[in-house]
Amino acid sequence: MTSALFRISFFLLTFWSLSFCAKAQETSILRINKADDLLGEGGNGFVRFVGNVEMEHKNSLIYCDSAHFFRAENKARLFGNVRIVDQKDPVITTSRYAEYDGNTQLAKLRNHVVFTNQKTTLTTEYLDYDRSGNIAYYYNDGKVVDSVNVLTSERGTYEVNIEKITFKKDVVLVNPDYTMKTNDLVYMTIPKTAETKGLTNLISKDGNTLDAKNGSFYNTQAKKFTFYDGIVETETSRIKAKELYYSELDAYYEGKEDVSVLNKERKVEIFGDVGEYWEERKYSLVHGNALVRKYFEKDTLYMASDTLISQDGESDSMKYLLAFRSIKLVKTDLAGVSDSLVYNYSDSSIQLFKDPVMWNQKSQITADSMVFYLANEELDRVLMKDKVFVITQDTLVNFNQMKGRTMVGYFKDGQMDKIDIDGNGESLYFALQADTLSQGINKTLSANIKLRFKDGAIQRVTYGIKPDGKFTPFQLVNEENSRLEGFIWRFEERPGMEQINAWRKPEEIDPNANNLFNEPEIELTLPTDEEILKSLEKRGWRPEKKDT
Template identity: 35%
Template sequence: MQKLFGYLSYLLLFFLTVPVLAQQKEKITLEFADSLIGAVKNGQETRRLIGNVRLRQGTTTINCDSAYLYNYKNFVEAYGHVRIVQNDSIVITGNNGTYDGQTKFAKMRENVVMNDGKKTLTTEQLDYDMRSNQAYYPDNGTIVEDDNTIVSKQGYYNTQTKVFTFEKDVVMTNPKYKLTSDRVIYDSHTKVAYFTTLTHIEGKDGTLVSTDGEYNTVSGQSVFRSRSSIDYDTYILTGDRLNYDKLNQLGVATGNVILFAKKDSVIVEGDTARYFGQAGISKVYGKALMKKLMKKDTLYITGDTLVSIEDKASNSKKIFAYFNVRIFKKDLQGKCDSLVYNQTDSTIQFYHDPVLWNDKSQLMADTMRIQLVNNAIDKMYLKTNSFVISLDTLKNYNQVKGRQMVAYFDTTSQLYRVTVNGNGENVTWVLNDQNTNIRGVNKVECSNMIINLTDGKVKRVAFLNKPDAVFIPPHEIVEPDTRLRGFKWREKEKPARKDVLVREELPLPVSKKNNKKEPVKPKKTIEKDKSTNKTTSKVS
């Protein structure tokens, strides 16, 4: 038992001695100095080293003009042209500093520069823990790496992983961009910057804004995981999540997406948006909704998918809406299978069973086209199987039918004239002067005709090319005789505002350049009323 106790005591003494021996091996040693003076500082015996001082601890060397070496605590105070080198790769210089050999912790002050061969950090204060490879500056620092320059109030740098953490007033600049944030983690291996606070990335083309994401400073590829936006000269793209490839100009936005075309005052919203910059194509789908700001009103268009195509060669822009398309404006509602909005010539083309309503008028044709002037409806072209129905004050159906028609609107977007070209047919209910009683029904067949309306009611009709007319007195009116072939009153299909606004109203994007909500409604313009100076003939 006594032998066993002695053996255990020997082992305990051995394990306690090994760290001490290891620490002794890690003692800071003097390699050279012009002069050495023994001194007492702070009540402790120390060595004062003067001139061309060189100290070493393992793979770490310290050079300076003068120093105090505290052997008892393995500590150095260095002054003048201080230079610390770790593993022949990390070099730190400054006016003065300290080095603790026990903790391998260095503090450098005044005109501090840290360099690892590829990156240079300059600051006034630097703390460097060699055991954790962590450097820290508490008061303003600048990092230079290739074309990147990063400035921040505070920062950390891991010399092993090559990862920086910048905090407070962070600014990263490059010939291609400028990034501002309050906290950025930058991986110098991958050249990717990560951020979790409000961040702006400004480039020649525009600005990216997000609060959570990552940005590749070389390729320009970015991933934003919070509500973010891309603000360029011509448009703003906003979404709950954004992926953007700047080099190939490819972008994907998901979740409450807003695409705002500044020049055209057009806002497109949806669940998902894809942007193909080189092809000039933007695609929005999932409860897609377009808003076109017009004079004192907004035109809403919704469908399964909205696609915007910009042809730079011809300088043209078009928006395509397809499947289950519905439109709404205070004075115009409609539905169709698909449409094309040409922003270049301000026309909207409707396809596949389109039907539009204006006040008390219903317009139908195989295809229809609206011409806009100063963001207001000016003309409507109806092609093939054209049919216009208007309700009078007694809710009778006045009808016009023909091969092709043109509907004219005044400056208040009221329908005031319809011209018929080919196979014209007309049914007009004739009322007394007080519009309280029916005098009869006029049925006319004429290849071409002109119908004039006031407040949506038929007032005058001009028939051309030998009309064939029949007047039916009230006592002879039979319901089938008051309906033209193909008559169909589809008011139940007319979309209300709630039917078109298929998603919650989202706040307008904000342009960083003027810090104002975009877009600004166009100024009011005054036009001569087209309904004046018109000559027509009254039907007797």
């Protein structure tokens, strides 16, 4: 086509466009601004423009190497180096091929699509861009990159006006500190926040994991998380809650509803309704039907209370567990109640305050204060001060009793082995014949008393200087002379696992729970023997015939 003929044709096309616009004010016209060449009208009712094509539609300038312009339908097909530039918003879209509809303002871009909005870039192979709503959709894998994060997914929607991107299916968020996987994520590009729905899994660069069954909210700049049905696990701890907040910069956790805090080094796990944990200080506060589980190799110590404080500092004085109000202790070889308790991690001691009562096998111990020591996962000894009263039952269920100012009890294989009483000692025990017949009661006053046990029953008693003793034959024994002053048998108060479970039965963590990081990136389907045989036969292979 000659240059003169092209100018005439282009003039007529421009005149037609302006005339059509005057007749249809309400219709948005796709206009041709310039092109190097016009090749005439094609058989399908389009005009073909070639070389440096520039088109205009509302606030957008459209560039490409060549175009098929369907003037009757107000549409165009764009080929080669397609570029759509929004003159109002800082949005530029490029691709190798596109279709643009001037009536619906919908651009369908294909092959090497790049959608850029300031510092946010979306790349994909298949993008529909709704210019009327300023919304971009991709359908077969896309990647969004900004100054902090890289996000990929199978499908996505970018709402430019509100800087919101919705990612669907196989979503992966990567930043310098974390990698997150989910199937439903909403990312706000301006505050750089990510909100997920459903299963969400995250791994930090340090190997810490954050998992949620019911979604999360993540401020990627402030590094603050909220996980729903969430678990955060580090090398030294594990935190779980129905609603779990975590600030990485502060190393601070806050949990609500069904909270658990596990100290892996101490093998101590704390449960409650509400909890806080400061990771660097290794300090936790849990309250609301709080429960402790101290894990041993062969046993577990349970402790219920209203409020728990755990501190695991550098010095021995800063390694303890505090429990307040309504204390209940349960272990295979002991049980106890008190108002408050201190468990020292450094020496494995349990100190009870305010009307403490401890039970071991068939023994009951009360005092104003008492300290139990554990060794090799079992009771080792107990120190008691002021108003000390020990009651043990023999084989005939008689109550042997001991009182004193201070008392030290020693255990062997989980049972009472010996007791040393110092100051104002009193003892009352039943003398038995062959462990089957009661002969009477030995009642003795002595400053110092030593008792030795066998299988939980008194075997031998040794007294200090000038003991004052009295024997009462069995025929004269009654309730009054068979009780020391202050005797109260409180065995019905002894807690067991029924009371612990009624107080709180934690929801255990499922070790086989779904995790998106466990799913293979690519699934390989191996062919069957029949499929392999058919494939070989198509390529000319025939099985060898055996000689008969």
